[in-house]
Structures are given as C-alpha cells and as structure tokens.
Amino acid sequence: MNLTAETKVLIQGIDQPIGRHYAQRMKAYGTLVVAGVSVGHGDTTIDDIPCFNLVEEAIAQVGEIGMSLIFANPYHVLDAALEAIDSGIRQLAIAAAGIPPLDLMQLFDKAKTTNTLILGPGSAGAIVPGKIWIGTCEPQFYTPGNVAMISRSDRLADEVALSLTQGNIGQSIAVHLGTGAMIGSSFRDWLGFLAEDDATEAIVLIEQNAQGSYEAAQELENLNLKKPIVAYVVGHTVPIAKAESDAASAIASQLTCTIPHTNTAKQKIAAFKKAKIAIADYPQDLPTLVNNALKKKTPRRRTPPRRRRSTN
Amino acid sequence: MDLLEYQAKVLFREVGIPVLPSQQIDDPRDLKQLQLPYPIVLKSQVHAGGRGRAGGIRFVENTIDAIAAARTIFNLPIMDEYPQVLLAEARYDTEKECFLAIVFDYLLGCPVLLGSSQGGIQVESVLEQMQKIVLEEAFSPFHARKLTVAMGLQGKAIKSVSEIIVRMYRLFATKDLNSIEINPLGINTAGDVMALDGKITIDDRALGRQWEVLGLLDRLNKVEQNGDTESSHPDVISLPVAYPLEVYNAQGNIGILSNSMGLGMLTWDLLHKEGGKPACCWIMSSESDGILLDEEDLADSLAYALSQVQAVEGVDRILINCLSSAEISTAVAKAIADLIKPQGDTTALADSEDRAERPTALAWRSQRFPRKRTKANKSSRSASNRTETKFIVRLIGVDGEAISTISHSTLYCTEDLTQAIQQTLSFK
Numbered sequence: 001m002n003l004t005a006e007t008k009v010l011i012q013g014i015d016q017p018i019g020r021h022y023a024q025r026m027k028a029y030g031t032l033v034v035a036g037v038s039v040g041h042g043d044t045t046i047d048d049i050p051c052f053n054l055v056e057e058a059i060a061q062v063g064e065i066g067m068s069l070i071f072a073n074p075y076h077v078l079d080a081a082l083e084a085i086d087s088g089i090r091q092l093a094i095a096a097a098g099i100p101p102l103d104l105m106q107l108f109d110k111a112k113t114t115n116t117l118i119l120g121p122g123s124a125g126a127i128v129p130g131k132i133w134i135g136t137c138e139p140q141f142y143t144p145g146n147v148a149m150i151s152r153s154d155r156l157a158d159e160v161a162l163s164l165t166q167g168n169i170g171q172s173i174a175v176h177l178g179t180g181a182m183i184g185s186s187f188r189d190w191l192g193f194l195a196e197d198d199a200t201e202a203i204v205l206i207e208q209n210a211q212g213s214y215e216a217a218q219e220l221e222n223l224n225l226k227k228p229i230v231a232y233v234v235g236h237t238v239p240i241a242k243a244e245s246d247a248a249s250a251i252a253s254q255l256t257c258t259i260p261h262t263n264t265a266k267q268k269i270a271a272f273k274k275a276k277i278a279i280a281d282y283p284q285d286l287p288t289l290v291n292n293a294l295k296k297k298t299p300r301r302r303t304p305p306r307r308r309r310s311t312n
Numbered sequence: 313m314d315l316l317e318y319q320a321k322v323l324f325r326e327v328g329i330p331v332l333p334s335q336q337i338d339d340p341r342d343l344k345q346l347q348l349p350y351p352i353v354l355k356s357q358v359h360a361g362g363r364g365r366a367g368g369i370r371f372v373e374n375t376i377d378a379i380a381a382a383r384t385i386f387n388l389p390i391m392d393e394y395p396q397v398l399l400a401e402a403r404y405d406t407e408k409e410c411f412l413a414i415v416f417d418y419l420l421g422c423p424v425l426l427g428s429s430q431g432g433i434q435v436e437s438v439l440e441q442m443q444k445i446v447l448e449e450a451f452s453p454f455h456a457r458k459l460t461v462a463m464g465l466q467g468k469a470i471k472s473v474s475e476i477i478v479r480m481y482r483l484f485a486t487k488d489l490n491s492i493e494i495n496p497l498g499i500n501t502a503g504d505v506m507a508l509d510g511k512i513t514i515d516d517r518a519l520g521r522q523w524e525v526l527g528l529l530d531r532l533n534k535v536e537q538n539g540d541t542e543s544s545h546p547d548v549i550s551l552p553v554a555y556p557l558e559v560y561n562a563q564g565n566i567g568i569l570s571n572s573m574g575l576g577m578l579t580w581d582l583l584h585k586e587g588g589k590p591a592c593c594w595i596m597s598s599e600s601d602g603i604l605l606d607e608e609d610l611a612d613s614l615a616y617a618l619s620q621v622q623a624v625e626g627v628d629r630i631l632i633n634c635l636s637s638a639e640i641s642t643a644v645a646k647a648i649a650d651l652i653k654p655q656g657d658t659t660a661l662a663d664s665e666d667r668a669e670r671p672t673a674l675a676w677r678s679q680r681f682p683r684k685r686t687k688a689n690k691s692s693r694s695a696s697n698r699t700e701t702k703f704i705v706r707l708i709g710v711d712g713e714a715i716s717t718i719s720h721s722t723l724y725c726t727e728d729l730t731q732a733i734q735q736t737l738s739f740k
Contacts, residue, residue, distance in 0.1 A: 018604035025637075071602065075521050096602035100488045100518040101416050108421065122601065136599040138637055140709070155598070155635050156574025159729075162635075162708075179573070179601075182421050208574050235577030237584035238593075240559050251411065251438050252426055252493055257419035282582065284730075 001117060001193040002066060002091065003173065005131040010058055010089065011036045012080045013071030014046050018095070022069075022136060023049055029133045034062040037080075055087040067091040069125065069134050077121065078103040085116050093135050094120030097179055104182045111184060118184025124154060124176035137161075137176060145170015146199060147290055150190045151206035152177050152216065156234055160206055160283045167287025172199040179211065188219035195225055202228045202294050204286060205277075209235025209265035217271030228293035231272045232280040236265040313514045316357040318399045319529055320510035323487065327479040329494070331507050334401040336532065340382035343375060348402055350374055354381050355399045360391035364433060368395070371403070404506055406498035410463065411438050412477060413493040414484045416515075423447045423484065425455060425477060427463045431496030438495070451485070453478050468503030476505055487525055488518030553609070554617035557593040560624070564591025566736060567621035567630040569614075571598040571644075579633045582733045592624045598636065610640075611647035618651065622701055629702040631736045633729065638709030645710045645725070652703050652723050702739045706732035 009026070013019040014036025024047045027033045035050050035058040042053035052058040059065055068089045072080040074096045081092055092111075099121045111118050119126060125135010129142040137155075141162040147169050151157035157176055164171060175190055177183050187205065194200045203225075205216050216231070272279050278293060280286045315323070321331045333348055346352070356368030363369055368390050372378040382398055409431035417424045425445040428438045443462040445455050456477035460470045480492050490513040498506040514522055557576055566588055570576035576593045583590050594617045597603045605613055621630050634644050705725045719725050724735045 016604075017606065018599060018602060021604050022599075074517065074602075098517040098601075100515050100521075101418070101421075101490070102485060102488060102515075105422055124599075136602070138635070140637070141635075153572075153574035154601075155572030156578055158635050159575055159578060181418050206574075209577055234574050234581065236581060238557070238559055238577050238580045239561065240557070251435055251442075251495065252413045252415045252491060254435075254439060255426060255442060255444060256415045256417040256424050282585070283578065 001190070003126060003128055003132055003134075005030065005128075006032065007066035007132055008032045008034045008062065008064065009132075009134055010034065010055065010065045010068040010084070011049070011071065012038075012055070012068055012084065013073075014038050014049065014051060015041055016071045018136070019071035020046055022071075023047060026133055029139055031132050031134060034058075034065070055083050055089070059087055059089075065089050067093060067134055070094045070096070070120075072096060074099045074121075075103075078107050081107050081118070082110060085110055085114050090115065091117045092119065092184075093123050093125045094118065094178070094184075095123060095125070095136055096120075097122030099180065101182060104180070108182070108184060117189070119175060120178035120180065120184060122154070122179035123183075124151075124157065126173065126175045127171075128173045129171050135176065137174065141165060142174060143170040144172075146172050146201040148172045148194045148197070148200040148203045149174035149206065150177065150187055150194075150203065150216075151175070152179075152183075152187070152211055153206050153208040153234060154179050156208065157206055160204065160232065160286065163283035163286055164204070164290070167290075169287050169290055172197065172201075179208075181212070183212075186219060187216040188223065191219070191223055191225055195227065200227065202230065202290055202297070204290065205229060205231040207231065207233045207265075207268050209233065209238050209268075210240045210263065212263060217268065217275045217277065220275050220277065228278075228290075228297050230278045230280060230286060230289045230293055232283060232286060233265045233268045233272070236269060236281070238265070240264065313516060313519060314359050315512040315514070315529070316359065316397070317355065317509055317511070318357055318397060319532060320492075320512040321399075321507070322528060322532065323483055323512060323525070324479075324494075324507050324510055327482050329476055329479050329507050330505060331510075332402045332404055334399055337382060337398040337400050338396070340379045340386065343378045343382055343400065346375070346378070346400060348400060350378075351403055352378065352400050353403055354378065354385060355401065356385045356388065356390060356395040357397040357399055358390045358393045358395050360393060362433070363390055366390045404498055404508060405500065406496070406506070406508070407501045408499040409496035409508075410465075410473065410499065411442070411493075411495045412473070412480065412497050413491060413495070414477070414480050414489070415491040415493075416489075417446075420446060420448075423451070423481075425459045425481075427459045427473075427477070429463045429465065451481050456481070469499055469505075472503060472505045473497070473499070476507070483512070487512075488515045488522055489513060490515045553605070553613035554594055554596045554620070556620070557595060559593060561589065561591050562626065564589040565626055565628050566590045567624060567627040568593040569596065569617050569621055569630060569632045570594075571596045571634040571636060575633055575635055579631060579729075579733075582729070583631070583736065586733055586737055588733070588737050591627050592621060594621050596634075598634075599640070607643045607647075610643050611650065614644065614647045615651055627701070629704065629736060629739055631704045631706070631732060633706045633732065635708060641707040641709045642711070645705070645707055648703070648705055648723070704732050704736045704739065 011019050011023050014023050015038035023033050037055055038051050041051040044051050068084045070080050077096050077099050124137040127133045127142055130144040133139045138158045141158045143165045278289050280289050324331050351373045354370050356363050370381040372381050411428040411431040413426040415424050427443050428441040430437045430441040445459045456474040460473045484492050493511040494507045496508050498508045568576055568579045573595050576595050580590045596613050596617050703723045706729055708727050726732050
C-alpha cells in the first residue's frame with residue numbers, strides 16, 4: 001500500500017460522466033490527477049487533465065502512476081485493469097460493480113502473479129483525509145485523524161465517517177474494499193498494511209448483512225494486531241431471506257458455495273464477539289467505543305516510541 | 313437467470329452434448345403434430361426440483377393419452393409455478409446414471425467440477441459418491457479426466473464422459489454461467505452417453521453481453537409471449553436504475569428509499585431500534601455503484617423507485633435517506649419537490665407511472681412484493697391511497713432555503729438522520 005499526497009493518479013474512463021465528475025472534484029481536493037485514458041480522446045484534455053488512448057502513452061508522458069481509478073463499464077473492467085497492470089501500475093481501484101465472476105477470476109489471478117493491489121470491484125476508493133482522495137466516497141464527511149476505516153459496505157462508510165467526525169474522531173485513512181461478491185484486496189491485507197502505518201492508532205471495520213461469503217472476523221485469526229479494532233455490522237435487524245438456490249440444484253449447492261452472499265449480520269457479529277472485538281450497534285456508538293479502545297491502549301503504547309528512538 | 317430444461321438442452325445441442333430427440337409443446341393440441349414416435353415422456357418445464365414426484369413427468373403410449381396427460385401437466389402448479397411449456401421427449405434406456413456439474417464457488421473464487429457415479433433424484437446417494445475438482449488454474453481437459461477416474465468410471469465411459477465435461481466447460485466459460493448441471497447423465501450398455509436432464513444458470517451480471525443466448529430464448533418463447541407477456545424473462549437488460557432489497561415485512565408501514573444498500577440497511581436498523589416497522593427498502597443506483605445519473609435520469613430513477621415503494625401493500629410513509637455530494641443532493645431535493653407536490657388535500661407522485669419503467673432483471677424480480685393494486689386497475693388508483701402517504705427526506709448539503717420551500721404538510725426534510733427517524737415515527 002502506498003497512498004500519499006504525492007501519489008500520481010490515472011483515471012481510466014475519464015470521458016464517462018462519472019469519470020469526469022470525480023476527476024474534477026478529486027483534482028480540486030488536491031489529488032494529483034495527472035492523466036486520463038479514454039479511447040479516441042488521445043491528445044486532448046478534459047478539464048485540463050491530459051488524455052491518452054493508451055495507459056502506456058500516459059505513463060510515457062507523465063511518469064510513473066501510483067494508482068489507477070477505473071470507471072469502465074463492467075464488461076470492460078477486465079481489459080482496462082489488465083492494460084493498467086501490463087503498463088506497470090500496481091494499485092487499482094475499480095468503481096464499477098456487477099462484473100461477471102469469470103472476468104474477476106482472470107483479473108485476480110493476474111493481480112496475484114504481479115503483486116497488484118486491487119480495491120473493488122464496487123469500491124468507493126480510498127481517502128487519506130486532507131491529503132489524497134481517490135474514488136467515489138464523499139470527502140466532506142471525513143477529517144484528518146488517527147483512526148483507520150476499512151469498509152466492506154458502500155455509501156454507508158461515508159455515514160460512519162460522518163459519525164466519527166461528529167464525535168471528534170478524525171481518520172488516518174479510509175479504504176472501501178468493494179461491494180462485489182468477490183473482491184481484490186481483503187480485510188486481512190489492509191489490516192497488515194495498517195499495522196505498519198504510523199498514522200493509524202485504531203481501526204474501525206465496517207461490514208454489511210449478507211455481503212460476502214465470509215466475515216472479517218475470520219481474517220483476524222492469528223493476526224496478532226497491536227492496534228485496537230472496533231467493528232460495526234449494518235443490517236442486524238433486516239430480515240434478508242436466505243437466498244434461494246433453485247439455481248445450482250440442491251445437490252451442487254451442498255458441496256459448493258454457489259451463492260455470493262451467505263453470511264448474515266448475526267453470524268458476523270457472533271464471529272466478532274468470539275474474536276473479542278468491540279462491536280458498535282449503530283454508527284453513533286462508534287466514537288465512544290473508539291475512545292474507550294484508545295484509552296485502554298495508552299499504557300501499552302509507551303514502549304513503541306522508545307523503541308523507535310533507539311533505532312534512530 | 314435460470315434456464316428451463318428445454319432451454320438448457322438447446323445450448324447442450326449447440327456444443328454437441330447429446331440430448332434425446334424432443335419437441336417443445338406449447339399447447340396440448342401441438343401433440344397432434346408430434347414428430348416423435350411413441351412411447352414418449354412429457355415433462356413439465358418449471359424451475360422447481362422434484363417434478364417427477366409432483367406429477368410433472370408422465371410416460372404416454374399414444375396421442376389420446378398424451379393430450380390428456382399434457383392437459384393435466386399444464387394445470388398442475390409445481391411450487392406455485394404453472395408450466396408454460398412441456399417437453400415431449402423420446403424414452404431412453406440407461407444402464408447407469410451419473411451426476412455432472414460445473415459450479416462457480418464464491419468462497420473459493422473459482423469454478424468447481426463435480427461428478428458422482430450415482431445420478432438421479434436420490435440426493436443422499438448422489439452426494440455419497442460425489443467427487444470434486446477445484447479449478448484453481450485454467451481448465452484443461454485433463455481436469456475432466458481426473459474427475460471421471462475419481463468417479464470410478466471405466467473403459468469407454470472415461471473418454472465419453474470427459475468429453476461431456478469439456479463441452480460443459482465450454483458453455484460455462486463462453487456463456488458466463490454460474491452453474492451447469494446434467495443429472496442424470498445416462499450411460500447405456502454400449503458406453504454411449506445422453507444428457508437426460510439439465511440445469512443452467514447464467515450469471516445475472518453477464519446478461520447484458522449474452523445477447524446471443526437471450527435472442528435464442530426469445531425465439532423459443534415466441535408462442536408463450538403472444539399468450540402471456542408477463543411470465544417471460546426480461547427482454548431488456550440494462551443496469552438497473554433502482555432495485556429492491558430482497559426483504560418484505562408484511563406488518564410494516566414504512567417504505568425506505570436510499571442511494572446505498574448499506575445506508576438502506578442502517579435506516580432499517582434505526583427505525584427498528586425506535587420501534588418503527590419498516591416494510592420494504594429500495595435502493596437507487598448511484599455513484600457508489602459506479603453510476604452517475606444526470607439530473608433527468610436521476611429524477612426518473614427516483615420517480616420509478618418511489619412509485620415502487622408506494623405501491624407496496626401497507627406502506628403509508630416513505631423515508632428517503634440519501635447521502636451524497638451537495639450537488640447531487642440538491643438535484644435529488646429538486647426532483648423530490650417536483651414529484652411530491654401538495655395538490656389541495658391530496659399528495660401524489662406526479663405522473664410517475666410511466667416514467668423509467670425500464671424492464672430489468674431486478675425490476676422484474678420486484679414483482680414478488682405484494683402490491684396495492686394490480687395492473688388492471690392501475691388507472692383507477694384510489695384517491696385515499698394518495699392522501700395517506702407521507703414523505704420524510706434526509707439529505708445533507710442542500711441549502712436551507714431549498715429545503716424549507718419543499719417541505720409541506722406531507723413532506724418533511726432534514727439533514728439529521730436521528731431527526732428523520734423520529735419524524736418518520738411521529739408523522740401523523
């Protein structure tokens with residue numbers, strides 16, 4: 001993970017209405033939106049952002065790209081992502097949702113072999129408040145601070161950021177893993193990054209009822225994270241019916257996970273409780289829980305700064 | 313989208329998976345022009361399993377019996393579904409029946425080959441013999457051979473069954489399938505194979521690029537559509553502008569409309585916490601789905617979603633909770649003000665009926681919700697329904713003046729979610 005105010009950002013699909021809208025706003029926020037790719041618009045500019053027909057042409061012109069934000073139509077996402085990876089970009093955020101699973105399988109295989117970090121599909125991007133904003137989350141709800149957010153939900157993460165901000169808790173970073181049935185980088189990947197992130201002192205995990213086939217709590221096993229975690233699972237009172245599977249017959253579905261969304265909020269909450277993670281029932285409860293977690297942590301925090309001084 | 317047996321078999325035939333000679337029967341009278349020699353089997357074309365036990369499969373020896381049996385099957389609902397089509401098929405004597413499937417496994421993130429040397433409807437015995445090959449790498453025919461050997465097949469069957477799996481995979485990969493299943497696959501004494509029944513599910517997200525398959529299904533459905541246009545699959549597939557959360561609470565009176573699924577669920581949780589009774593929840597596609605609507609489309613989408621929520625039985629108030637940029641929130645506020653106007657003592661959704669009724673897979677699915685009115689009396693919507701619905705809107709960043717101008721006796725606006733929840737519960 002490498003996201004700083006200096007990270008150069010490419011937008012694939014900048015000619016799409018959504019690409020153009022966010023390119024402009026991200027640039028105004030201070031994000032270095034250095035180029036856009038849009039087939040047929042090479043040698044033009046969109047809102048003063050130079051456009052290219054190919055990713056490699058963009059890189060030749062503006063230099064190394066830290067992250068590409070992909071706004072392609074779902075059926076073109078695979079191709080756009082492969083082009084970015086082929087051109088050497090190693091961090092991608094995919095905004096589009098609804099990408100056929102076989103495309104994703106191919107993309108994730110490629111990402112694995114090239115060590116590419118993917119947010120999404122269905123990701124609202126990432127934000128380091130005050131420094132860099134990439135994606136479709138709404139930056140006005142975020143403020144700089146020391147609490148990281150990892151979300152497996154959608155716009156809800158903005159609501160959570162608003163609750164934290166209103167409770168005087170700023171955010172060190174917020175990442176949106178995506179809403180797809182299959183996603184690129186996972187809770188575990190990001191918890192690993194955040195463990196090393198000096199700006200992050202506590203982490204808020206956001207999960208959603210019937211989203212994803214397994215829960216974040218499972219990924220917390222054996223992680224041995226020193227920073228406190230507070231989880232919030234939305235939809236614990238929403239009676240989502242068990243997905244019907246006349247699709248794959250009863251026989252096939254007994255042996256495979258044929259339904260993308262299987263885990264209910266109740267299962268996720270139970271898993272977090274088992275992992276002894278504090279759980280907020282509503283976003284409004286988060287500030288108190290995060291403050292409590294940070295307070296508890298203070299005595300243990302004495303050692304790391306001292307160690308850092310000695311290594312210097 | 314789940315294909316029926318006769319549709320699946322058309323695709324089987326396309327890739328050379330052997331199927332029996334058969335004929336599509338849209339009406340019992342079609343049997344007078346039957347091209348197949350008797351005896352035949354008549355099979356109800358419904359999605360539910362267990363057709364045989366429910367009486368949806370009948371063996372017949374002559375035309376008179378066949379017509380009588382067809383009438384019976386057409387009038388027999390299986391899991392509430394009446395067949396629109398029957399399949400008349402030749403009979404086949406098998407020596408052995410197997411189970412074969414390729415399924416996309418979401419937990420593993422890749423397809424899985426499944427095979428059992430015991431096919432048929434006895435689930436437990438099929439499962440007992442089940443073998444599984446996980447396709448962590450790209451599929452190659454040797455994966456199919458490994459499966460057949462694991463299944464305990466021998467001699468000629470190894471080759472013929474592997475070949476079927478290779479062809480199934482070809483369909484799986486080129487048609488964006490979630491699953492493809494042959495059960496049973498008949499193997500006769502000569503070692504020849506025959507797909508006796510089949511199930512195919514196309515991934516809904518891929519429907520927009522599987523227009524060849526959809527075209528094929530349309531042609532098959534021609535007769536059916538003349539008779540009944542409602543029951544067919546959606547004929548236009550585009551990104552849904554709004555879709556329902558698959559929940560319905562019959563005791564509820566509050567409809568929820570949000571621009572995000574997570575936010576919709578939070579709204580449900582908060583209403584529930586305060587003792588409210590949400591009935592249903594609709595989600596408008598938005599930027600977080602990678603869709604940016606222009607003002608006009610946004611208004612259409614909102615009108616469509618609101619009309620859907622308002623039509624749900626029991627809903628007397630609708631909480632609209634949208635979190636977005638000030639610019640988009642302002643557009644939403646404007647659209648709401650246009651849509652929900654006080655008209656004397658009635659509040660109505662201004663001519664929202666015919667706007668944005670885009671048939672999508674998801675919109676079509678929504679018809680599962682019990683509705684206040686049927687299509688027949690659509691025009692004669694009772695005035696009492698109009699007066700009852702109250703609207704509560706939560707939007708952030710819209711300038712205060714705009715908010716105050718749109719609020720009126722049946723419409724309340726606020727930036728604060730807690731207030732919106734309170735008002736929803738206390739609105740008289």
